[in-house]
Amino acid sequence: MKHSAQALVGLLLPSLIFARVYPRSNTTELGLLATGNVDLGDWADAYAKAQSLVAKMTNEEKISVITAGSVESAGWKALNFKDSAQGPQGYEYATGFGMTSALAQTWDKAAIYEQFKAIGDEFYGKGFQVANGPSTQPFGRTPYSGRLAEGLGQDAYLNGVATGLGTKAFVDAGVISGGKHFLLNEQETNRALRGDKQPYSAVVDDKALHETYLWPFYDAIKAGMGSVMCAMNKVNGSLSCENSDLLNKLLKTELGFPGQVQPDVSAQATPFGSANGGLDYGSSRIWGTQTLIQGIASGNLSQARLDDMAIRNIIPYYKSNLANGKQPPLAQQTDYVDVRANHSKIVRSVGAASIVLLKNINNALPLSKPRTMAIFGNSAGPATAGPNYQFTVDGSPSTYNGHLAGGAGSGMTSFPYLITPQHALTSRAAEDGTMIRWILNNTYTNTIPSLPTPPGLPPLLSGGTALHLDIPPYATGAEVCLVFINAFAGEGGDRTELRNTEQDALITTVASHCPNTIVVINTIGTRLVESWIENPNVTAVLYGMPLGQESGNSIVDVLYGAVNPSGRLTHTLAKNEGDYPGICTELVCNFVEGNLVDYKYFDSANVEPRFEFGFGLSYTTFSYSEVTITTTKPEALASKYATGKVGVGGRTDLWDEVASASVTVTNNGTVDGAEVVQLYISYPEEAAQPVRVLRGFEKITLPVGGQGSVDFGLKRRDLSFWDVEAQEWAVAKGTYMLSVGASSRDLRVSGTLVV
Template structure:
């Protein structure tokens, strides 16, 4: 029996440590994970979570049979492996297989232990081929629906197993603490109770299909700026009462693995922090699965001793050489350095113990996922150990059902923020005689999801919001469209182009004698490139094909629709671009739009230096053929040419300045399309003027606006005021359009909060989040009232950049040596690294939030947000009545019962939320929220119908963590329960005395 890591030597730590709560003591590792009594194997009736038949002693025996190198192979990742033949066939009809896995460990084939394959998340299954892209997790959280969360998990679980995956790197349980955090769209909101309940549903759903979930990122990685170095200083109460609670709920739901984080916590890196990984995760939260590092987050081999079980994405620290030496010879004590605390000497036996423990915890989770049945102890053992995996569904068979799930969850998360004069729902009559006007880029090219490791490549063919709106309005009611926020520009006109003149010394051209007649004329000279080089797949050469199409002058480059580049040909256009007078400035963009190309390039300023400015690779690419997988700025927003993709080159041009252009495109087996466009400096003013003119004649305007959420950086950098703005000139556009037509509805595709300086000027605001691949249909269904919006905000929307929890009025210097600890990635004090980054947590002499995160901060400081946590309107209305409270702390909590009635005229979903006020009996040193969420339920009621709802508040929800007691303390005495539709709208409330 392997001792727990708590019995191993640990790195010394500075600062405070968390104390172990009495309820969390677990003793020896194996005893805390699986019972050791009764070794009789139970035969699994079917594949799914908890169906593995191996007992704890059998798992221990498997570990004991491994060689040292085999054990080491289990604790670090390797490159992308080949897939099984079955999974290959199910991935794509062309049988090119599934690639792009996040990582894997190889298993031990001779013992019947299969590889463990891992896919990114948490918005679906992220591999290098098409999958169903689910709504962003923040949209799922907006549903306030545990059943929807379980359906979300089941959908991902089935798809993950169908594509040969074993571990899903999700859900992401980090809180939205920074309103401009780059990965806020991946999270489940700002409240730990809500996040925990939604995460628990996802865990249950995914693991019911046999896909292991991996909660991330443990812990406090709530930002992207400086995430690999930022030090989060945090006190005991803040940790226990915020993010750790969400992890706790998901762990109690059975999550099989946890990912440790990049950041430091109280000066020690997350993946080598024995306090957070040992005392908090293993002992207090009783986690018994395996811990895996974020990719590149392991810093020392001793991280294995301190709680991390698997290093990804390689074995640079958990290497064969390092761990073999450690096991055979032990390691000496290491003194503290500028970056790391001191480490004690560790004997070889202790290293072996740590390695055994890590492998045992990996096998424990694999067993629960039914992945060890081919071992000598498994139900599929046939005389010789052979890796065995449960049957997997065919991916194609799941597509239709998964799309319906994605659409349903997008509709559930739709959050109506404003609906003055019942501007919504739309009616077909609104579109009569062109009365309905749609604008905004995400109306044409749907914004499916954010970027980074959460980005899923969705199936092609999904309906855009504009198309869905047009279809709902019907052919007899035409819907108009103008870009408004124009990301595409316009065709470069012939007046700005001129054919090359060989006499001017323009280099490297191969021209015929007739080409000199084109010199200086408006347009670009079009030439066909050698077709032999195209057929061979080589880079097209400049020599003309003697039998090619004669050279010609193209006034504009616009080969779309019926006019295309023939299959298996290649063309180039050459000449000069002369900048006209620039009334709006000197900043220009040159854009190349292409479709069905093998490749396309734009060279600028001469072929002598081959200065390529734009290069667009082959499209479609097998198996990654999804056009929808491109970023918003890489797609066309022209309804007449929606399938084109684009790339841009920005340049400064003064009036009359000339630059050389060489544009090329290679067509593959299908005809290709190409356009040469530009965005002049006055494009913004022209686009707004066009939108305003159209809005003045429309009955209603539906304007789509968006932001960009990306892994790796926070929106606006460390400038939260900038990050909270909609990109570009969208705010200016909305303000101008609303002034021209007050019947304007703004549809937001954002992953988190944005400022809305125009909120009072528009009549409707609908937050659709990043709604996944079926978001177009879902959006139209909500706009026209086929679906009644019932989503609630899982985050608070601030009224201004200075009225939110992370604004520090004492922070003045955001430079590399500045004094802004409230925002991560900015340098601050540290005992290790001079100027190591710090976060906003409780620090002596600095601004402190403590447990007052999200809506709790707004309540504590009396700040009115733009829209509060839990807020969301409906096309109907609801009342609350008959509130009663029964129970006590000694009876494991209280039951809150109330009645909800649909007082409106249409069917709709209500989401009653239960909040509890502070206790007068707790010590003054214990922070307490004015109100904290302790329960919610989503119910659907017909018009006039009523339903009694009972929600249980358990003992921990009635308690606060008291540092002095090192434990949870029940908050007895006179308390108040609030029931309402959001955190600022208590419809009914009742005082009661909580007895211990």
């Protein structure tokens, strides 16, 4: 059974207050830049330039701008858009980066920025002005969601930090960041408007809307996001791309977004519903020149709104400094425009840093020149054809017949090559003198009778034409057995399972014959391990997302200890499927869990997970000192509500640093390593928050015996909750418990902050 709506509502009360309905007559005007409702700050110069350019245009030319056309008389060239956050999709001579879900598992701010900056450089070098990413959502309220490979974790704070860093990196690379999907695009099932078939409507309470789903967009907009993609689904009854409360009031006014809103595929339905609802860029089929000109004459569309739409399409172009004339021209898919630079090194290092060590008993890892090795599973080697071919999920696949290193659909990776684990392990075996055998199939059975083992000799992993090619003898004769499995999903279909019978049977079969069985997982979203995790012959488990073109090298770097694993889970691994919400099959989907997504539900309902959010082992160990907590700006906490003017990224005082916490971490193990130090806060009762929420993380690398200080700066926003009645961010008076540790449940030290 999935956890019930009644149980969740019981956990949420009295904080479950459904969103107010705001008068539609006011929201369109609220969203106009010309009203001055938003202090544009460092966007002001770009706004002035865009305003000046649009002032020279006729209405027909403005309509051309908003429908992807060029205006030669004004010197305006239509923007070129491209998916995805793994690099320019479908292009040759581009890097096959790991999925952003893998990047998030590094919990490394420098690595997150570095990869996004490299991706942005490739978009720029190919001549694209808008990169459709990062994808903050699907957020991951259910692990069955098909597109979690493209996301950045199931915690609003972690997701927000990563989205903000990705946005800044794109802007620094000279391209416009096109964040998606706005908003509540949490599943593939019934997501799209198809003829008369309506998409699902996500209904969520106002508190969760702000504290969970809008939270990462605050970070992105503050960091310079210039384009936002509205989603295919409905929100609280209205299509996302025609939802004035969502786009004009929340996005453009409350969050101070000054840029362009673009639609997801087929998400624009009507001309004036979308224009007045807040869409700025759309289809010339729906926004025909005659239609909009007549709409202005009839009062269905205001002149001020048309001007605002045109300005919003141009302002991010100036903000990203694309008007300097330095960008290369648009390349075609097969043109030899090589933008890869040293990015393969980034892919390899980020991939290794993202891998989570879930289990390691008897020092099974790292490996050290094993004499014999057997590898199993179709996920260890290449697919029959590939890797650079286009595929999109259609239906409900569960596994990929080959090594899973990239995504599908809009999140598809463009591979120039792919290093599989078999490739990398074979190269290492050649160096070490290891004898290696493989069965790259999950269910292989040899029909050739095996030769009897000579009396007195144990079964051996051997060679020759008489070798019995089967799983049990291969496993029995190996010093170490490596089993590779995956879980696959993507755009177009949600998952139907969180574990796989065929793969789990392979693991238990190998483990029944091999006392040193190591499992390597590459998964899109959650992959449960309960069927075999307690098997004593399963000595180690590595857990990773799709790692990109250098995947096999990244995995081998961790297996052999060239890289000490430091990845951490960005979601909770449960013991049972019933501990998660499933896919909504109705057209009205009530997100009754509110803020209690992932670990926040497990903590609030006191459910024991198999591996908690933030978990990950290392080849070394770390200790923590007591935490020191300081109020750094008490005057900024004098008011209950945020009172700053609304700027780009919301009220300006939300970003004031008001307190700090610091802790000293020591590497007291035997090898150098990196620790992800995590800060969680428990709030006063008035804030009606989950048991604890993440509000800081830092990755620190320490040599053996080394120690270092980890400092967390807390913004007013980090201590705030959304007051539904006041419709403002508020800070509750009382005692805040600040806990620091290695995961959401491994909290080593704590202290209090009194407001």
